[in-house]
Amino acid sequence: MNAIRSDRLPSTRSRRAILLRRGLLTLGGAVLALSSVGTVLAMRTGGQVKIPTTAADFFEKGTQPQPDPEQFDQIITSQNCTFCHSDFGIDVAPYDSWVTSMMGQSANDPVFLAALTIANQDANLAGMLCLRCHAPGAYIGGRTASGTTADFTTEDFDGINCNFCHRVVNPVLGPDSAVAYPTGPANPDNAIIASLVSQNLLPTGAGNARYVLDPQDNRRGPFSDVPQNLHGFSSSNNQVELITSPFHEKSQFCGTCHDVSNPAFSKNAKGQFVLNALGKPHPTDNPAEMMPEQRTYSEWSISDFVNGVGYADHRFGGNDPDGVVSSCQDCHMPKVIAGGCVFYQYGEPWFERPDMPQHSFAGSNSWVIRALREHYGADEADARGLTLERVDAASARNETMVANASDMALTQSGDFLQVRLTNQTGHKLPTGYPEGRRLWLHVRFFDAQGAVVEERGAYDMLTATLDAASTKVYEMRLGMSSAVGKATKLPPGESFHLVLNNTIVKDNRIPPRGVTNAELASIGAPVVGASYADGQYWDDSLFAIPEGALSAVVETYLQTSSREYMEFLRDTNVTDTRGQTAFDLYSAVGESAPVVMDSAAIVLTMSVLGDLNGDGAVNAQDIALLLNNWLGSGTGDLNRDGVVDASDLTIMLNAWTG
Numbered sequence: 290m291n292a293i294r295s296d297r298l299p300s301t302r303s304r305r306a307i308l309l310r311r312g313l314l315t316l317g318g319a320v321l322a323l324s325s326v327g328t329v330l331a332m333r334t335g336g337q338v339k340i341p342t343t344a345a346d347f348f349e350k351g352t353q354p355q356p357d358p359e360q361f362d363q364i365i366t367s368q369n370c371t372f373c374h375s376d377f378g379i380d381v382a383p384y385d386s387w388v389t390s391m392m393g394q395s396a397n398d399p400v401f402l403a404a405l406t407i408a409n410q411d412a413n414l415a416g417m418l419c420l421r422c423h424a425p426g427a428y429i430g431g432r433t434a435s436g437t438t439a440d441f442t443t444e445d446f447d448g449i450n451c452n453f454c455h456r457v458v459n460p461v462l463g464p465d466s467a468v469a470y471p472t473g474p475a476n477p478d479n480a481i482i483a484s485l486v487s488q489n490l491l492p493t494g495a496g497n498a499r500y501v502l503d504p505q506d507n508r509r510g511p512f513s514d515v516p517q518n519l520h521g522f523s524s525s526n527n528q529v530e531l532i533t534s535p536f537h538e539k540s541q542f543c544g545t546c547h548d549v550s551n552p553a554f555s556k557n558a559k560g561q562f563v564l565n566a567l568g569k570p571h572p573t574d575n576p577a578e579m580m581p582e583q584r585t586y587s588e589w590s591i592s593d594f595v596n597g598v599g600y601a602d603h604r605f606g607g608n609d610p611d612g613v614v615s616s617c618q619d620c621h622m623p624k625v626i627a628g629g630c631v632f633y634q635y636g637e638p639w640f641e642r643p644d645m646p647q648h649s650f651a652g653s654n655s656w657v658i659r660a661l662r663e664h665y666g667a668d669e670a671d672a673r674g675l676t677l678e679r680v681d682a683a684s685a686r687n688e689t690m691v692a693n694a695s696d697m698a699l700t701q702s703g704d705f706l707q708v709r710l711t712n713q714t715g716h717k718l719p720t721g722y723p724e725g726r727r728l729w730l731h732v733r734f735f736d737a738q739g740a741v742v743e744e745r746g747a748y749d750m751l752t753a754t755l756d757a758a759s760t761k762v763y764e765m766r767l768g769m770s771s772a773v774g775k776a777t778k779l780p781p782g783e784s785f786h787l788v789l790n791n792t793i794v795k796d797n798r799i800p801p802r803g804v805t806n807a808e809l810a811s812i813g814a815p816v817v818g819a820s821y822a823d824g825q826y827w828d829d830s831l832f833a834i835p836e837g838a839l840s841a842v843v844e845t846y847l848q849t850s851s852r853e854y855m856e857f858l859r860d861t862n863v864t865d866t867r868g869q870t871a872f873d874l875y876s877a878v879g880e881s882a883p884v885v886m887d888s889a890a891i892v893l894t895m896s897v898l899g900d901l902n903g904d905g906a907v908n909a910q911d912i913a914l915l916l917n918n919w920l921g922s923g924t925g926d927l928n929r930d931g932v933v934d935a936s937d938l939t940i941m942l943n944a945w946t947g
Contacts (some may be wrong), residue, residue: 300777302517303831334758336594336778337410337411337777337778338777338778339412339777340411340564340567340777340789341413342412342413342414342415342553342567342904343413343414343567343568344414344434345435345568345569345570346412346414346568346570346571347415347418347553348740349418349421349497349498349552350485350489350491350492350499350574351460351490351498351499351500352485352490352500352501353490354429354433354434355430356429356430356432356525358525358862359525362504362506362524362525363426363455363524363633364425364426364430364447364450364456365444365524365651366426366444366447366450366452367384367387367393367447367450367674370384370451370452371384371674372631373519373630373631373632374451374629375631375674376631377434377628377631377633377634378634379679379682380507380630380682380686381625381627381628381645381647381667382627383451383629383648384451384648385674385679385684386649386650386679387645387649387650387680388674388675388825389649389658389675389679389682389683390648390649390650390652390658390683391650391652391654392448393449393450393657394448394657394661395423395424395448396420396424396438396441396446396447396448398447398657399660399661399664399870399874399875400657400850400858400875401419401423401839402870402871403859403868404419404787405419405423405437405438405867405872406437406856406862406865407786407787407788407858407861407862407868408436408787408788409437409864410779410862410864411788412788412789413436413846414436415436415553416433416435417433418436418498418551418552421433421497421498422449422497422546422549424438424445425441425454425498426444426445426450426452426453426787427441427445429502429631429741430445431443433798438910447711449546452506452508452668453502455508455509455510455537456503456506456508457500457501457509457536457537458482458500458502458503458509458534458536459478459541459542459543460476460485460492460501461534461541462479462482463477463536464535465536465539466534466535466536466711466924467535468533469533474704477503477507481503485501485857487655494574494576494577494587495541495545495548495586495587495590496544496545496546496547496550496583496587496857497546497548497549497550497576497697498545500545504889505523505525505527506523506525506529507529507531507532508530508535509534509536509537510535510537510643511535511537511538511646512533513532516809517532517628518531536619538616539616539618540586540590540618540901541586541615542617543617543621544586544587544589544590546584547586547721548576548585548586549581549582549583550579550580550813551580551791552565552570552571552579553567553571553580553788554791555572555573555578555579556577556578557675559768561790561792562579562770562846563582563770564773564776564791567939574651577811577812577813579627580731580790580791581793581812581813582722582723582767583722583723584717584812584813585716585717585720585721587814588715588716588720588800588809588812588814589715589801589803589925590812591805591811592715592803593715593801593802594614594615594616594801594802595772595805597615598717603606604691604693604713605619605620605623605690606647607619607623607624607625608624608625609623609644611881612905614870615713616648616862620648620690620714620715621649621690622648622650623646623647624646625646626641626642627641627645627646628640628643629642649683651687651689651690652685652690653687653694653719653726653849653873654849655684655687655688655691655692655848655882655883656849656850656878656879656881656947657681658675658680659680659684659878660877661675661874662675662677663877664870666673672685679897682847691884692885692886693713694712694714694886695710695712695714695845695886695887696710696711696713696887697709697710697843697886697887697889698711698889699841699843699889699890699891700923701894701896702831702836702901702902702903703896703900703901703902703903703911703924703925704834704896704900704901705832705833705834705923705924706732706734706831706832706833706834706841706891706893707830707831708732708829708830708831708832709827709828709829710730710799710819710828710830710845711799712800712801712802712827714801715801716801717799717801717814718763718798718799719764719847723764723767724764724785724787724854725768725785725848725850725853725854725881726848726850727755727844727847727848727851728762728763728764728798728843728845728847728886729746729757729760729762730746730760730761730843730844730847731745731746731748731760731845731846732744732746732760732832732841732842732843733842733843734835734840734893735744735839735841735842736837736838736839737837737839739899741840742836743835744756744759745760745832746759746761746762747759750936751881752852753851753881754850754852755848755851761797761828763797763798763799763828764798765793765795765796766792766793766795766796767783767784767787767790767792767793767794768781768782768783768784768790768793768795769782769786769790769792770791770792773789773791777789782794784862785854785857785858785861787942793815793817794816794817794818796814796815796816796817797818797819799821799826799827800816800821802824802826803824804823804826806823807823817908831923831924833926834893834896838893839895840891840892840893841890841891841893842889843887843890843891843895844885844887844888845885845886845887845889846883846886847883847884847886847924848874848881848884849881850885851881852880855871855881856872858871858872859872897944897946898927898940898944899927899940899941899945901924901925902914907944907945907946908945908946911941913936915933915938915941919930919934920933920934925937925941927940927941928940
């Protein structure tokens with residue numbers, strides 16, 4: 290697939306976008322720039338200095354680039370799979386649901402491409418690490434050495450595709466890696482892993498796309514009862530074998546990419562992340578000692594879900610008899626009654642199975658797939674598999690996934706409305722890519738006539754602006770230290786410069802069930818700027834009830850990309866037009882409109898001022914509650930000045946009723 294093309298910008302682009310487009314044209318990472326435009330944009334950065342990292346600084350173990358097709362079968366595109374694995378149901382055919390997933394569009398995602406450009410601006414060749422996961426076909430083919438998409442072929446934009454995933458080998462030999470050829474040849478895994486061991490390339494630790502691939506085009510999957518192998522021959526003229534791989538239904542498989550660490554930084558004795566001596570791989574090769582960017586897999590690995598402790602309510606769909614969630618696949622690839630092959634639609638009973646994994650990889654991204662269809666136009670989008678029917682189905686699956694990720698309960702506690710938000714996922718809520726992703730509470734209080742008395746967490750759809758100061762926002766925010774700021778001539782502190790960030794400024798996201806604070810810290814996902822007890826997978830927020838309010842409605846919103854982040858991608862790019870392209874697509878499809886996760890209403894009762902426990906009287910129990918929260922906020926803050934102090938105690942004593 291091709292990259293985002295700047296000559297196909299939406300019709301709603303701004304005058305600034307048109308001026309930029311006249312100076313910059315982008316196709317698959319090849320950039321033509323007018324020097325005057327580049328100079329103007331460079332001035333806007335304030336003379337930023339690029340970190341002179343090398344390819345060695347972003348080196349990761351695992352299968353290395355193998356561009357020789359005689360020695361290593363290259364990754365083939367998903368188009369080779371459409372003949373048998375598409376067009377027999379948008380919710381069940383593997384290709385139909387995959388092509389409209391973020392996995393399928395990982396190399397075309399306009400936000401990723403814009404962020405990739407900035408990563409390379411910030412640190413030389415930083416994009417090598419990003420492309421290892423987002424474009425594995427290009428990486429294996431040796432076309433990511435520049436850290437950009439400049440050397441990509443059309444096929445390299447196929448993303449994380451069928452052939453790649455179904456050739457991944459478990460790097461850990463054991464019961465979960467047991468494989469068997471139905472036709473009888475010897476198990477190849479021992480030789481593949483032995484070769485990596487001999488080269489000191491066998492990966493340890495999760496994440497950073499440290500995958501191991503079969504050098505031959507043998508297909509791996511979890512089933513041992515495939516009735517017939519119809520896959521023909523590989524490019525090396527060998528029979529494509531079908532290999533049973535239990536690894537493919539384990540969370541460890543997903544952990545290959547869904548933990549991300551920056552190997553250019555190392556943790557020092559004080560627990561701080563500092564820039565390594567450049568020009569060599571990470572000194573310990575331990576992801577736990579690299580700057581954490583995402584920890585989705587590790588969050589799951591310390592949760593109760595590892596042992597299947599959770600719920601059995603089929604919350605995320607699927608055809609599991611018990612409905613118990615234990616792996617990533619249970620939620621993101623729920624089992625359906627279907628077939629994996631086109632012969633299923635012709636009524637062949639031996640192609641139907643009750644446990645066919647849906648290849649939808651549903652998640653929280655609310656706008657990028659629709660933006661890609663907008664960008665390409667209907668005809669080209671249809672040719673790429675992004676039909677309107679498939680896009681609509683993918684959007685619906687993502688919205689359902691988001692809605693099932695949490696539960697919300699409202700209660701009145703004296704003069705306060707308490708909102709309890711419960712995390713029902715196997716990882717933090719929200720999780721994944723941190724920049725621009727956030728969840729917040731939108732609270733409205735109504736009087737007897739139904740008029741809004743007060744609103745907290747309002748979001749202006751016209752300006753894409755959130756009143757964050759008035760509510761609670763769950764998010765992870767990163768920043769750079771003064772040392773990194775000095776080296777790059779950028780202001781230290783909170784920033785969207787992902788590859789330069791080496792501090793966690795805020796992380797109040799709700800932990801999954803069963804984890805401790807020590808465990809979260811050990812995996813590089815500590816709670817910062819909030820407080821959760823060990824094992825707590827919910828959060829309570831208190832909102833003072835305004836005078837005259839008799840009811841309240843609360844909504845939980847999730848947003849994929851904030852306006853502030855999209856503006857950063859647009860304004861910080863001094864290399865190509867990808868930031869502007871991403872921003873224009875974002876603008877064209879609703880500016881990443883927030884998605885409702887939960888919605889609830891409550892009837893409020895008139896309360897007695899100072900009655901903190903809601904028993905109808907102000908007495909010693911209320912005094913005790915106030916004193917227990919002395920100098921805190923919330924409970925006991927009767928004058929609502931943000932702190933419980935002597936003025937609140939005076940109000941309570943004046944309201945004393947015995």
